[in-house]
Amino acid sequence: MAANLYDLVVSAEPLDLDSSAVASLADKAYVAIRDRLIMLDIRPGDPIDDDELAGDLDVGRTPVREALKRLEGDRLVVSYPRRGTFATGMDISDLAHISDIRAQLEPLAARRAAERAVRTAHAELEDLASRIQHLDVSQIDRTELMRWDLAVHRAIYRAAGNPHLEDVLIRYDNLATRIFCLFLDRLPTVDEHVGEHVELLRAIAAGDADRADDLAREHVLGFEQAIRAVI
Amino acid sequence: MAANLYDLVVSAEPLDLDSSAVASLADKAYVAIRDRLIMLDIRPGDPIDDDELAGDLDVGRTPVREALKRLEGDRLVVSYPRRGTFATGMDISDLAHISDIRAQLEPLAARRAAERAVRTAHAELEDLASRIQHLDVSQIDRTELMRWDLAVHRAIYRAAGNPHLEDVLIRYDNLATRIFCLFLDRLPTVDEHVGEHVELLRAIAAGDADRADDLAREHVLGFEQAIRAVI
DNA sequence: GGTACACAGTTGGTATATCAGATATAGTGT
DNA sequence: ACACTATATCTGATATACCAACTGTGTACC
Structure with missing residues (x-):
């Protein structure tokens, strides 16, 4: 586990700091997008285009949508019905x-x-x-x-x-x-x-x-x- | 708000104790299933058939699956890949x-x-x-x-x-x-x-x-x- | 200048197809 | 005859494509 953590950290890649065993596409999308949100590659208030993200991460829209749903639960994104999803603001x-x-x-x-x-x-x-x-x-x-x-x-x-x-x-x-x-x-x-x-x-x-x-x-x-x- | 709470409680229906404004089908499914889980209409360890639930709640399988995903985040259900989803056990x-x-x-x-x-x-x-x-x-x-x-x-x-x-x-x-x-x-x-x-x-x-x-x-x-x- | 209508973009829902895994059954070999 | 292995089928999960509904904005007309 220690070695695992170290490997992950020094490689400085999107990584999973969670102990996820396998990883579905949705999981991967979740980790990747969460990482961008936390590290401010996507800044607070930024609109989030799921189609663009899907192409970016080379997955379909469904796993991206699922990831965004989970991130909404984490309060990292907010979705205004029929207006779009955005990275949550911070105050x-x-x-x-x-x-x-x-x-x-x-x-x-x-x-x-x-x-x-x-x-x-x-x-x-x-x-x-x-x-x-x-x-x-x-x-x-x-x-x-x-x-x-x-x-x-x-x-x-x-x-x-x-x-x-x-x-x-x-x-x-x-x-x-x-x-x-x-x-x-x-x-x-x-x-x-x-x-x-x-x-x-x-x-x-x-x-x-x-x-x-x-x-x-x-x-x-x-x-x-x-x-x-x-x- | 007080009146609202009271109405909801005395009616003793599936209800939303959350302040949900509108409710998508997925939201409704989430509340309904969560209610069954908490009130033990679905008991710990019980298998959960999404198709059956969908028919039961008169919605498609997708909102049910989305609800189950959220409930998994709440640790009220667990999903073992390719074996099914179950109400979480309690110890x-x-x-x-x-x-x-x-x-x-x-x-x-x-x-x-x-x-x-x-x-x-x-x-x-x-x-x-x-x-x-x-x-x-x-x-x-x-x-x-x-x-x-x-x-x-x-x-x-x-x-x-x-x-x-x-x-x-x-x-x-x-x-x-x-x-x-x-x-x-x-x-x-x-x-x-x-x-x-x-x-x-x-x-x-x-x-x-x-x-x-x-x-x-x-x-x-x-x-x-x-x-x-x-x- | 204001209002109404239309179009575009986005979300939410569903259905379908594909993929993976597990289990059961059958066949073969010892 | 029994056991083990391989294959096929079934179940469940996942991804993609399609559809419908709604909102917001822009333009045109009054």
Whole structure:
């Protein structure tokens, strides 16, 4: 799994950070479009032409439509009947709403992961921590940085051992990452944010639930503050 | 809105407790099937024949399939490729996982609702509280009882003013209600559980955020305990 | 300048065809 | 005679093509 994650991340391809076993065309379309949405290849408010996307991804319109339906459930796109589908807009209240949820659930996930990690994902998390620690933040590009960010969070969610929690956290991590990308060039302390991951991962791997809880909360709240500071 | 909720609830029909404006065939199918799943007209593990459902609901197979896709996202059905779709099974760990999430988010929603309710939904929530207080629990049937339960929670989620929070809470309230229905006849203190709603609604309407937070947490945890007691 | 009609584009729904997988049955070999 | 393998059929999933309904916009006419 660790090797798998690493391969996916360094290759910096559309990838699936989800543990999808096989992948139907609809799944592939979903991942590809979601990636474009998060990484802002499709910017908030942009109209989405399913026909164009279908040609782009070399699939029919049906899997694209299905993917868009799922993305609508994820609140990454909105569809106004008979007017078209668009990438969802983003405003300051969305950030507050999402952070409110994440401030509750990220610490929970970190705590549960810490409680379990000593027995299960200890090595994997340590591994991920040291990889990020030795990352040259100034050298790698934004997309890859974001993928590391996503990879860390996904690893924690998975380690928490609660599939439902994983579901909902992935959902809001995607949304948060999208906001992150939106302000990435204006953000002064990106490497700091990434650095926090190392501490958090280590705390979890060490089984220090209280500390993991605190760090995760700070991580979410700090993220919100950082964004608010540059608005 | 209050009148709307009431109408929907007393009519005890498939209904949409969501604020859906119009409704495509797929939406209608989604609501209808979800209802059957939650109320256990379709029991956990049951195979789901989309063709049969389509005929049953008088729509084509496509909207049914789309509804099933959405329900799969809600974890109410699972689809094993080339074997069929089934209502998801339920086990004890699911209850723990869901309660873990709800124990974090229900209090948050109650708190936020309390912070806002004095200005906004005060009357509506008071109204709902007194209606439930005067409900004769021994007289009405299980399905209607469940609808009241759902209506209360939905009203609180809505009052919290965070659409994302509403999303995720609805999702897990559905799952929890399904578990509730599964043990409904074995549960001794159903009316107590319903009674807690009155207190909670009153606390929110009064703007007592701390108390609302506590009551909501107890409500969730008490629910889990009650179920565990009869397993 | 305003209103009405028409056309185009988009969504939503359905039907059909193709593809893949699983299971059952039959045949052959040991 | 029994077991194993291969093939065929059936079921279910997926993709594409087609159709209908509706909305929005533009143009023309009053």
